Amino acid sequence: MLVERDFPVEQVSDYLEDPATTVWLDFCEPTEADLAAIGEELGLHALAVEDAAEEHQRPKFDRYDTHSFLIAYSAQFDAKTGIVTKSELAAFITKQAFVTVRKDNRFDMDAVVRRWDAQADLAKSGVPLLLHGLLDHIVDGHFESVQSLDEEIEALEDLVFADRPDQRELQRRSFRLRKSLTALRRVVLPMREVVNTVMRRDQNLVDDVMTPYFHDVYDHVLRASEWTESLRDLVATVRETQLNLQGNRLNTIMKKVTSWAAIIAVPTAVTGFYGQNVPYPGFQATSGFWVSTVAIVLLSVGLYATFKRRDWL
Template identity: 35%
Template sequence: MVTLHTFQRQQVQQLTDFDQISELLLQPRTMIWLDLEQPTDAEIALLREEFGFHPLAIEDALQMHERPKIETYPGYYLIIFYSVEYDAKQRTLQFLPVALFVGANYLVSIRSGPVRHVQETLARWQSNGYMPGYQVSSILYALIDAIVDDYFVALDALGEQIDDIEDEIFQRGRHEVASDIFTLKKDLLLLRRIVAPERDILNVLLRQEVRIFHPRELTYVRDVYDHLVRITESIDLYRDLLSSALDSYLSLQGNQLNQLVKVLTLWSIILMSCSLVAGIYGMNFALMPELEQPWGYPFALGLMLTIAVGLAIYFKRRRWW
């Protein structure tokens, strides 16, 4: 799937004739946004022939698990960001890389699946009320800002899931709580591995090491940078909460095990006491007074019952069970 949009005179137009790209690139006042979803070999060839992208840059853009980064090439830049969606059914995060080629008057986005932020950004531009200026840097900011804003939605969903886990820890029969905790910790770790490099990307842009944004636009970029800092802090906080929840769960499991061992130990003491009486009367001595008495057997059982009840009452008063 490929879409081509032009921004000219505060209008957004979608083009279908890709032969016009060469002519449009020669027009400084016309901006091009080429969006490729699962590009074919012909579309990849278009990137090499029309835009002159380096083969290694195209290879990085097509990778599914490329680390977020920014690279400088003659006449353009390559930025890799990640879109994050929360899957409510699976209760996990879905990560989708978005590769962005940024030139003087064009933006090329490459993705392996649907990213709704592209259409949302176009809709904002068509409404002509999102951000002043019709430059590539403004479009790039609008897209990155939409992607980063969704991180908060994903974090809120994870926060609710953590609250549910904390409530379930003290419920009996929830043996899968530990599995849920480890799954959440894995998602948060993956999210942090994405957010931290993206924060470095914006830091590079803010320091003007790569001149993409005009100085008056840096305020907007700094706002996105602050969002990523807040997201990083929230991720660290959630990971600490999960670690505490896991410790509480393991402690609770240990307490339950200790309680079970204590109950079994008390029953063992009672049974050992009864076994002592049975062992004494089970010895094969000829001169045992009770052996020939008619009340000897009931006396032995009564003695066992008395010892068992007495020990049970003693343990109960001591609050050992």
């Protein structure tokens, strides 16, 4: 049951005097003074407070004497632009307090709150429920992003095998998807270690009631990680296939050009022979014209049939 909201940081320690109370504080783009205040109020480790203030940290889960510290990233893939948007979040986890620190306003905390409200029957679990709702939202976002990226790669495959593919567009989309996949891997793969560490019994963070829910989150983490790895191989395969098809098309074009050049060379050679200014059989005679014409037609048709049979034309 919600007792109070929008209270000053200085009152946190007062609320924590009641063992049945769970406190959640959310900071969006806080100042160093804000973090220092909550660090002093909850006795947070200086290194954890420093990591929460800095940006571009690696996803991780650290354990200190009095609390735990989490860094994770939400991710969203935009199919129209092909760009992965990330948002960094840090969290301090104590026995009764849960503090989230958003580095920007792109993180959808309202969605996390809706997950908590949907699990009101588990409110007795306190902080583990809050931690589960946060991780579940982040991991589901990863899974949806991987799924969207997979659909874009499938569309790229269809474009590769088009009759007349736009090579420049193929290269642009292929490079963009590889870049997005790399960005997504950097936030998805470390979550496997993060969630696994949270679930360890020596951490004493997950009670028996919440254990099945964390196992479900971990299952989603594994699926997203494995899917991401398979997409990495798939993107590389698409690129190799594109280059192979491009090489095959070039070889086909070269065969056709060479074949037509050979056919054109026949009448050139024959007419060149009959254009000599020296006497030869049929020189200045009608029979010479017909012999040269028949020779041109027969040789050209013969070459055309030969090249066609070999699929060079």
